[in-house]
Amino acid sequence: MAPVPAENHITRTIDLCLRLGDLLMSNGAGAADVTVTMDSVARQYGLRHAAVDVTFTSLSMSYQEAEGSVAYTQMRQVQLREIDYEDLTRVDHLVSAVLAGEVDVAEARRAVLRLQSSGHQRPRWAVTLGWGVMSAGVAVMLGGDLWVVASALVTAVAIDRAQQLMSRRRLPAFYQQVAGGAIAMVFTVLVAAAGVGADPSLVVAANIIMLLSGIGFMGALQDALTGFYVTACARLLEALLSTAGIIVGVSGGLAAATLVGVDLGELAPGAATGIRALAALGIGAAVAAAGFGYASHARLRALPPIGLVAGLAVLVSAVVVQLGLGRLWSVGLAAVFVGLVGFGVARRVHVPPLVVVVSAVVPMLPGLSIYRGLSLLGEGVDGSAPEGILALVTAASIALALAAGVILGEYVAQPLAREARRLEQRLSGPRLVGPLRQRTGRSRRRSSTRPSSTRRPSTPRSSPRAPSPRRGS
Template identity: 65%
Template sequence: MSETRTLHLTMDLCLRVGELLLSSGAGAADVTATMQSVAHSLGLRNPVIDVTFTALSMGYHADPELPPLTLLRSVVHREIDYEDLTRVDHLVSQVLLGEVDVVAARATVARISSSGHRRKRWAVTTGWGVMCVGVALILGGGVAVCAIAFSAAVAIDRLQAFLSRRRLPSFYQQVAGGGLATLLGVLAAWAGLAVNPSLVVTANIVMLLSGVGFMGALQDCLSGFYVTGSARVMEALLSTAGLIAGVSGGLAVADVLNVDVGRISPGEGTWQAVTGIAIGSAIAAGAFAFSSYAPKRTVVPIGLVAAIALVIDNQIVSGGFGRTWGAAVAAFFVGVVAWSLSRWVKVPPLVVVVSAVVPLLPGLLIYRGLALLSEDAGDPAAGILALATAASVALALAAGVILGEYVAQPLSREARKLEGRLSGPRLVGPLRAKFRRV
């Protein structure tokens, strides 16, 4: 009986750890490898683990003469949360080293999942506003555009928080956010401000774009989790479709009010000089990490990495090699640097990687592609080309990051044995297989 109880506790711990990692932004490959590592360290050999977009399952057959044991757990809440991700990653390291037992580890996981954040919510809202200011600088916006972008980001964040508390699906939250962002641009045009309405809307909606999800989906596909990756692609496209609907609604209001805002084409703004790109990308990446509850010690290093990465991308694109190769080389640089930097600031490499590539994400390309396909007077060929370019950029980012981690992250023989069918270095979870003897 005591062995059965220990088996249940061990499997439940693995599932709870996997749930927290998956809901906090980790990839399916990292979640599976982490669950395998925890199970192996606690004496559970060769469990069957399955990770999908909304559910986790774990099975174990201890005795051929007894029925197998299978536990399931649903993943409902999805939010990028690097504070919980870091705390779980540190707990996994303690379990692998034998510093905590199953009972203490389950208690810690329960505290992590049930406790709130130490960072105040108003500070997170301010962080989103600062992030949009950074994007406005990257696109060459002036003081007026930066001020509108900050105000819009703050208003959108509070609106989405209000709608989320009322359990409104994310699609409708995107519609509301896109509509509010566009209405602020319309208001700026109505007030006669000397700003480009397209640039204003671009800076406003960037926090709603789904480039992070799209890149994560391709990362899952590269790691062999095609079902989960396909589901994440659908989520990213549906999220962007809601954003397009909101922007279209805002433009309809402008037509009714006879306010001329011209053609809204997010992503077609002229980029700033190299200095402006570096400063803007550092601000955007650092603010994104801060707003995603990353530890404060990571904000400045992530900003510096992002600035260098975007300058690399800009120089390669300016040299005529195309945006895809620029994104790939910049992502490779981020992947190489993230390994050492993450150990220095004591966070999983995923925190550094995702935050640093935020200025490079193809969310605006996804928007433009879907918008051109949905408009009555749109250009279907240009829309398909924009979506294909977005897919190539996202694939280049994911592949470049993974290749950079391969080069920088030494995988021991034990880790390769443990992962079995899994491919790729770890962005979350055990980076070195150091287990206690059981």
């Protein structure tokens, strides 16, 4: 029978679990993942059957050693902070080490405290540049020329710096998104007024995708599918408020452009055709996904695989559109592809799958549909309002299809990975030299303990078989 944990050990373990859950939740992990992680760590340190309660803003954990004994309960508020995939990766590695029995409670708590007290490893100017590269990649993906790419990069840098200043003054995210949409429209109007030949609608569409990239549609849907409805509703409300902020800012900019007599035009993209268009689509998506990963503090070795997965996913979506299955089916199947491939890629580069899949679906966010819907609603022409509403509904459907497709791909990929590991343990080939099957310590012990009557008789020394000749004889 295992020894009963001491009071100090129980409180330290609960505190460790809550701090791990805080780091995971604030960096975009689903409520189900947070709950399983906290319960697994508690079990590893001897706290079996602990009660874990996870919501969007608070975490609580209770443990009672036996019936009638004192119950230990602790709560912790989730600190909403900037997403840092480097911290998420370190927490994931720390949890793996804990479950492997490599660290004790004290050492794990020290590691978590270092993570919480230390800032981001990447400088802030580099993060701002990453957002600019991301928007430039989206502009390339949309088929923009050099002026469009440069304008999108400069606009993204201005949006990030403005939102950073507003965040320091603790303004809500809604107003930050309003400011971001308005700044995007101001730069777009300047590009249109300059008459440099660039399509201004591509600039605002690229920056809308940048503003959408930080919204947690995927986490909200994952929580809803796994039964955490309170957390799902909170995340969905936050996502809707952030999206509404973008709509307010962009629609206000469109109205201001109409007042000053600047025609921004309507963006109605078609399916990419031809080798050059498909190449620009794939390269732009790869750059945008890698830029988002860099701006979110993902590790450098994970950026090339993220870009590759995103580029292939966008090409899959383009091929499905050309087959005539529609926009929703194209992004849904591409998202399933991201979920399937992203799980294996994440294992190869030693990062959580969340880092790969979220970054890879960013280029497919519905920035085009949002801008087109707002521009149609702002025209005020008969018949344009229903089309604008339809475009906004399409944008919401695309976001839902992306989140659902990625989660479905993860559901399929994880059992396949388990079966592949089992098959790999059974098969050792193809081998062209050496033993067909490696003898482990367990197999040697099993053969040594086998009864002598069942062992194969060894060849006696007086065997008539001729000895093998020596080299050089």
